[in-house]
Amino acid sequence: MTPEFALELRGVRKTYPGFALKDVSFTLPRGYIGGLIGPNGSGKTTIIKLIMNLIRREAGDIRVFGLDNRTAEVEVKSRIGFVYDVPGFWDDQSLDSQRRALGAFYPRWSDETFHRLAREFALPLDKKYKALSHGAKTKFALAMALSHGADLLIMDEPTAGLDPVFRRELLQRLSALLQDEGKSVLFSTHITSDLERVADVITFIRGGEIVFSLTRDELLDGWAVVKGDERVIRELDPRLVKGVRHRAFGVEALVSDGGAARRAVGSRAVVDKVTLDEVMVLMAGENRHAA
Amino acid sequence: MLRNALRKDLLLNARHLWGILPWFVWVAYAMSEPDAGRITAVGAGFIGSLMATTIAAREDKLRTSATLASLPVRRRTLVQARYVVAIVVGAATYLIVAAMAALLPWSVQRAAELVELKTVLLTLTLAGMAIALIMPLVIRFGLLGVVVFLAAFQVVGVVLFVAADFFGARSGSRLFFGTVERGIAALHAGLGQPGPIVETAVVVGISVWLSFRLSVFLAERRDL
Numbered sequence: 001m002t003p004e005f006a007l008e009l010r011g012v013r014k015t016y017p018g019f020a021l022k023d024v025s026f027t028l029p030r031g032y033i034g035g036l037i038g039p040n041g042s043g044k045t046t047i048i049k050l051i052m053n054l055i056r057r058e059a060g061d062i063r064v065f066g067l068d069n070r071t072a073e074v075e076v077k078s079r080i081g082f083v084y085d086v087p088g089f090w091d092d093q094s095l096d097s098q099r100r101a102l103g104a105f106y107p108r109w110s111d112e113t114f115h116r117l118a119r120e121f122a123l124p125l126d127k128k129y130k131a132l133s134h135g136a137k138t139k140f141a142l143a144m145a146l147s148h149g150a151d152l153l154i155m156d157e158p159t160a161g162l163d164p165v166f167r168r169e170l171l172q173r174l175s176a177l178l179q180d181e182g183k184s185v186l187f188s189t190h191i192t193s194d195l196e197r198v199a200d201v202i203t204f205i206r207g208g209e210i211v212f213s214l215t216r217d218e219l220l221d222g223w224a225v226v227k228g229d230e231r232v233i234r235e236l237d238p239r240l241v242k243g244v245r246h247r248a249f250g251v252e253a254l255v256s257d258g259g260a261a262r263r264a265v266g267s268r269a270v271v272d273k274v275t276l277d278e279v280m281v282l283m284a285g286e287n288r289h290a291a
Numbered sequence: 292m293l294r295n296a297l298r299k300d301l302l303l304n305a306r307h308l309w310g311i312l313p314w315f316v317w318v319a320y321a322m323s324e325p326d327a328g329r330i331t332a333v334g335a336g337f338i339g340s341l342m343a344t345t346i347a348a349r350e351d352k353l354r355t356s357a358t359l360a361s362l363p364v365r366r367r368t369l370v371q372a373r374y375v376v377a378i379v380v381g382a383a384t385y386l387i388v389a390a391m392a393a394l395l396p397w398s399v400q401r402a403a404e405l406v407e408l409k410t411v412l413l414t415l416t417l418a419g420m421a422i423a424l425i426m427p428l429v430i431r432f433g434l435l436g437v438v439v440f441l442a443a444f445q446v447v448g449v450v451l452f453v454a455a456d457f458f459g460a461r462s463g464s465r466l467f468f469g470t471v472e473r474g475i476a477a478l479h480a481g482l483g484q485p486g487p488i489v490e491t492a493v494v495v496g497i498s499v500w501l502s503f504r505l506s507v508f509l510a511e512r513r514d515l
Contacts, residue, residue: 104295
């Protein structure tokens with residue numbers, strides 16, 4: 001039976017001095033693009049490292065296409081294309097040497113795909129890695145990740161440091177991958193506009209805990225921002241209020257049910273559709289709802 | 292998979308291994324010195340192995356460890372490749388010195404002496420023990436491991452010399468190097484007889500095996 005999820009995390013824990021990932025659970029259905037967002041130091045990279053088994057989890061279960069990422073490590077990794085936030089390759093070696101040395105590890109490696117991508121990304125294969133710009137290094141990491149028929153792409157901040165033109169091109173490519181080949185993608189980012197453009201599922205993490213994992217439509221159509229004075233905001237059901245920000249002209253509250261908020265406040269406050277940027281700011285902000 | 296890991300180590304770290312080249316300049320000179328052949332060949336095999344053990348340190352410095360750990364290969368296999376490469380590079384270095392002894396026009400060495408069983412076994416013993424000692428440190432601590440090891444070695448050396456002087460030896464360094472030299476000479480002589488060969492092979496084999504198990508244990512638990 002084909003597993004329903006490309007990725008499943010259940011009760012995953014990892015502790016560092018001064019930081020802990022607490023019972024992280026979320027899923028990514030097959031054929032979906034998942035975005036992982038959260039403030040700096042919230043645990044996005046730690047989650048990605050745990051999925052890749054680069055660090056050891058203390059508790060919980062991580063499954064990739066139904067396979068445990070530790071006991072079936074080799075098979076799991078042969079199905080994942082991975083782009084690290086700071087790609088680490090051999091500085092004094094040409095891109096082509098690295099293609100020859102690393103491609104051999106993948107059973108479904110395709111030189112043809114790699115060379116096609118290298119041409120599209122204008123990668124100088126005879127040049128040493130250290131001679132590349134940051135953007136070109138990311139493109140090389142991406143070409144490597146896309147050349148072995150991976151079923152799941154995992155990328156940690158792949159768009160950071162890329163120019164807007166290539167960022168858009170990369171996002172289009174991710175969407176095309178899903179449409180053409182039914183692949184799944186998980187990527188972390190700070191750039192909320194990237195997520196709005198392509199992500200099907202958005203998972204928000206703060207302080208090592210998953211705050212929500214929702215489809216883009218559930219989030220952008222269901223959630224809302226209520227703008228009014230403090231008295232009106234206090235009348236909202238506290239279970240709906242996910243974050244509050246005090247402004248010079250009043251208070252903004254992020255609510256998880258826009259319809260219920262509209263019924264509660266009537267015409268005494270403005271209820272707007274929410275953007276991902278507002279979700280980030282209101283949820284990461286210091287003014288949590290006190291009620 | 293081991294084949295891929297070996298290929299990767301040799302392809303992507305070839306430039307690092309060229310660091311042995313200056314050693315061959317000295318070897319070329321030493322070939323004109325009577326009685327220097329054996330010690331030069333043993334030293335070359337030892338240095339070659341040591342140089343290869345530092346591949347992990349170099350990859351650590353380049354931050355490629357995470358890239359390697361994301362490949363579809365077990366960390367155990369990557370560690371295995373490190374040990375095999377160290378032995379292969381040591382053996383290759385040794386053979387190159389033997390070839391230089393035979394081929395260089397100014398060589399006064401007898402190449403046959405260099406491929407004697409007891410000389411080959413002595414090289415294997417010294418290189419094997421060095422690999423067994425250093426590899427777990429390099430795999431766990433990377434470049435820092437090598438630096439700490441060398442610094443600790445220096446400190447131990449200084450302490451030994453001072454202690455030797457303190458207890459009345461005329462020259463601490465002479466005593467130390469004399470002891471090492473006599474020890475190596477005794478081992479070399481012993482490796483010509485079946486009993487010591489078996490004993491030495493068992494000690495070196497167990498040391499390398501324990502070192503490998505420790506390296507795998509450390510590599511599998513290392514957070515990258």
